[in-house]
Amino acid sequence: MTDRDRARSLLRDAARVVVLTGAGVSAESGVPTFRGAGGLWKSFRAEELATPEAFARDPRLVWEWYQWRRELVAECAPNAAHHALARWAASRDGVAIVTQNVDGLHAAAARAVERRDGVDPARAEPIELHGSLAATRCTRCDWREPVGQRVDATSRETLPRCPACGALARPGVVWFGEALDERTIRAAFAAGESAGVCLVVGTSGVVQPAASLAGVTRRSGDAVIEVNPDETPITAIATVSLRGPAGEIVPGLVAP
Ligand code: BJW
Ligand code: ZN
Numbered sequence: 001m002t003d004r005d006r007a008r009s010l011l012r013d014a015a016r017v018v019v020l021t022g023a024g025v026s027a028e029s030g031v032p033t034f035r036g037a038g039g040l041w042k043s044f045r046a047e048e049l050a051t052p053e054a055f056a057r058d059p060r061l062v063w064e065w066y067q068w069r070r071e072l073v074a075e076c077a078p079n080a081a082h083h084a085l086a087r088w089a090a091s092r093d094g095v096a097i098v099t100q101n102v103d104g105l106h107a108a109a110a111r112a113v114e115r116r117d118g119v120d121p122a123r124a125e126p127i128e129l130h131g132s133l134a135a136t137r138c139t140r141c142d143w144r145e146p147v148g149q150r151v152d153a154t155s156r157e158t159l160p161r162c163p164a165c166g167a168l169a170r171p172g173v174v175w176f177g178e179a180l181d182e183r184t185i186r187a188a189f190a191a192g193e194s195a196g197v198c199l200v201v202g203t204s205g206v207v208q209p210a211a212s213l214a215g216v217t218r219r220s221g222d223a224v225i226e227v228n229p230d231e232t233p234i235t236a237i238a239t240v241s242l243r244g245p246a247g248e249i250v251p252g253l254v255a256p
Helices: 003-013 052-057 059-074 080-091 105-112 182-194 212-220 233-237 246-254
Strands: 017-021 095-099 131-138 169-173 197-201 223-227 240-242
Touching (some): 003 223, 003 246, 017 212, 080 246, 095 182, 197 212, 223 233, 223 246
Parallel strands (some): 017 197, 223 240
Antiparallel strands (some): 131 169
C-alpha cells in the first residue's frame, strides 16, 4: 500500500478528523508564507510586526503592513486544497477544519460549497485560531467589526479609531504573546481530542498552542497525516508524511 493510499483509508475510516492548516495551504493561492524560502512579508518577519510591542511602538507601520496584506489577500481565491477540504467537510460528519490562517480562504471555500442532499456548508466553517485579517478591533474595549474599513496609514492621525471609546483600533488578529480566544481554542482542542486522525497541512509547526493540536490527537487517536513539501517538527509524530504542495496532494486524499 502506498503512503497516499494509507492516508486515504485512515481518513475514510475515521469517525472524526481534525484538519490543522497553516500558511502553506494558501501558498498556491498566492498568499506568501511566514517562514522559509519566499516567506518574507514585504521584507519584514512576522515576529517583527505581529506583536503588541510593535504596534505600541509604531502603529502606523503595523497598519501599513496589514493594509498591504488585506489588499494582497483580496486578490487571492481558494485553491484546490481549500475547495477539496470544504466539500469533504460539508459532505460528511465529524470533520473539523482548524486554521492558523487569517486570510479567510477556508471560509470562502465553505461559502462556495453547493448545497444539496447530505451537504451542509456550515460543517465546512473553519475554526480560525489567529483571528481574521479582515477584522478590526479596539485596543481598549470590546468593540470589533468583522470586515474593517480601508485603512489610511499615511500618518498616525489617519489611523482608525474605535467608535465606542475613541482609542486606536487594531487588526483583529492574534499577535505573539497574546492569548487566543478562549472559546475558539477550547473548540479546537475538543476537536483534536475526539479525533481519530489529525490531517496537518502546510504549517511549519512551530507556533504554539496551534502546533500541539497534532500531538493531542496522536496521544488520544490513531494517526497524524502531514502534507508539506518540507520536514517539520510534526514529522516526528506523523504516521504518514506526504511531501508536496497541498493543492496537488489534498484533493486526492479526500475526494470520494
Ligand atoms: C506548503 C506549501 C504548499 C509551503 N503546500 N505546504 C517557546 C516555546 C513555546 C511557545 C512559545 C515560546 N516562546 C514564545 C511562545 C509563544 C508563541 C510561540 O509559539 N512562539 C514560537 C514561534 C516559539 N505563541 C504565542 O505567543 C501565542 N500565544 C500564546 O502563547 O499566548 C499565551 C498567553 C496566555 C495567556 C495570556 C497571554 C498569553 C500566539 C501566537 C499567535 C501567532 N500569530 C501569527 C500572526 C497572526 C496574525 C498575522 O497573520 O499577522 O500567526 S504568527 C504566524 O505564524 C501566523 C501563523 O498563523 C503562524 C504559524 O505559521 P504557519 O502557518 O505555520 O506558516 P509558516 O510560514 O511558518 O509555514 C508554512 C509551511 O507551509 C512551511 O512548513 C512550508 O514548508 C509549507 N508550505 N508551500 C503545503 N504549497
Ligand atoms: Zn473602544
